[in-house]
Amino acid sequence: MKLTDEQLQEIKAHIHKLALEHGFQDARVCDTSTEGYYPKLEQWIAEKRHGDMTFFERNQNLRQNPQELHPGTARIISLRYDYLPENAKFSTPLKDPNLANVSRYALGRDYHKLMRKKLDKICQSLSEYFSLKDVIDFRVFVDSAPVMESCFAEKSGIGWKGKHTLIINPDAGSWFFLGEIFINLPLPVDQPIENQCGSCTACISICPTGAIIAPNKVDATKCISYLTIENKGGIPEDLREKIGNRIYGCDDCQLACPWNRYAQTSTDKDFLPRNQLDEISLFDLWRWSESEFNENLAGTPIRRIGYQSWLRNLAVAIGNAEYSDEMIIALELKMSEANEMVQEHIQWAIQQLNAKRLEQMSLAKKTQRLIHCVTSMLPRDA
Template identity: 40%
Template sequence: MPISTSDRGGRTLPPFKERLQARAREAGFDVMAVTLPDAAPQAASYLHEWLAQGRHGDMGWMEETEARRAEALTLWPDVKSVIMLAMNYGPDDDPMARLARKSEGVISVYARHRDYHDLVKSRLKQVARWIVEQTQAEVKVFVDTAPVMEKPLAAAAGLGWQGKHTNLVSREYGSWLFLGSIFTTLTIDADAPESDHCGACHACLDICPTGAFPAPYRLDARRCISYLTIENKGHIPREFRKPIGNRIYGCDDCLAVCPWNKFAQGASEMALRPRDDLIAPTLASLAQFDDAAFRAHFSGSPVKRIGRDRFTRNVLIAIGNSGDANLLPIARHLLADPAPVVRAMAVWALGELAPGEARTRAPDALTHEEDEDVKAEWQFFLSPPP
């Protein structure tokens, strides 16, 4: 079915792409552009190299979906155009400022409100339904849980460019954009890609607390605090615990330091608004959850998906880094937690806040502890490495 060029009254309509952009804005997207499904051929080789080097860590689904992720036409052979849409979620304040308040937990900006996947997908569906009504074309919508190379496609569409921190950077919105895509069988004129405007700047590389960028435009997820506090299901290696500071879910440092943020427009009224209780929560309040309370408190939040045990693990690392002796009773209490991943970090937190007490407790604790990883944490105080 051809695209209609006039309304029912016979009046000439604006060009379809112009109407599509207007509909996207009505749905709450700040910017929209179009690219071809094969417009980012270099992405496939980068993905393959990244996986071969093991820099995806334990994210096994990245390997499992490599073929579909690397090439949009493999994911859906009938796609003719990829519509990339973005929503600005820039914060109203400097997220780096909270890192100095050691008795508070820092949650990544994107996770301080309800899960953006739900909002972005619902808005994508609004636009997709409009496309079907106007053209009868087939459509599929994707947010970043699907095997789609959204950042390379967004750069190819001209929404921005992939910065040295590997995230999308926009001249209008800095590093703060949620991305979504609509694949369609409709042929739409593609937009020109955006060129790289990072220049000689390497602020995002220098700020990373754990050295997660082995080179510009290259990320080793295994060293990334976002990966360590969210994707990593096990114990966080000792070398990363101090650099994590009080970041309990994700890390915004490389995004927040980007100079292009100073040109960014504020988040629109239709953007997600942060929950007040997730902007500066105290570590004491966050360490008290059992599983049911955790699920209730983070209902509708992306934080909920890591579960109570991993979350409490993260909070205990922040407690250990806090220097706040008032938090010692929490660490002591969680030494008996049912979850080994929690007990292990309770040992570490105790050792950071009261090393003498940890050494005194270690011999007896070792006779009762059955988990080998938790034992290793206690053993550290009896025979620390040179």
């Protein structure tokens, strides 16, 4: 069955309508070429900027050629799903070193399954449309396979790739997830939009660890999102203080981006914070047992990192928090539950806190001496 240009245009409009009905804010189409994008990725991998994410080294052919990943693919539909709820308490945890700071996208339900289901439903409805069942073939992806998602989002005009490497939409900022539908129909393609970063470098300047090493180039081995999520090993000591209280991911480059003034909020209740993770103390989280970690974080992306990485991240954040006797005791009590790598992080946290205590004590002594000195210089009857 050969489809006419009018029919393809109509199918494309129908896909857009279905996407909006299923909660997406946009759905745009591009061809399958990764030209101009793949060589940069290859270079990034060659420079070992991907750390332990060895999946980047595998299936390079599939990443470069979408038709190899799903034979017959003619177009890629890129879809945007906003996740920022109203009243996102960004600044509260970042300002208080005793609170945990969790990346905004991870506070609610895991988006992978949720978006996949929605994409499957769109494709199901589409195949029933105009009896396309016999001609249509598709496959959906949400962060799950070697797919160059930001390449397709940029080519299709979902947004442009900011200097922090995330996609920015001029009317919606960057707080959104991306999903893709690979489809065999030669739908008309959309046009990319102009990159509007201009001379701004706010994300580069704000990055706590200097991970944005050049515009559009992030060294994952320095990025807090990688260090606290993908990284399975220890966190380099020279970066621990810079991580502050960020226990899962980092939003700083997005927070600094002026385009997020235009961010659209989402009404999807699945992305509302769970377990008060948007305003909870490090001390409370540290006291969770492994079963509490598994129960409380079921259905969120955080659980994927596992209990030991969770403890590792918390230990670093606690080392950057304020000293308290209770915290030192709590740290020591966890030693028996921690593996060797995490134990080293706990030791580091204890040393950091003790150093702060000594500093506080010597400051108190100095103040006392100063007061004594000043009062002894005053005339007796003054």
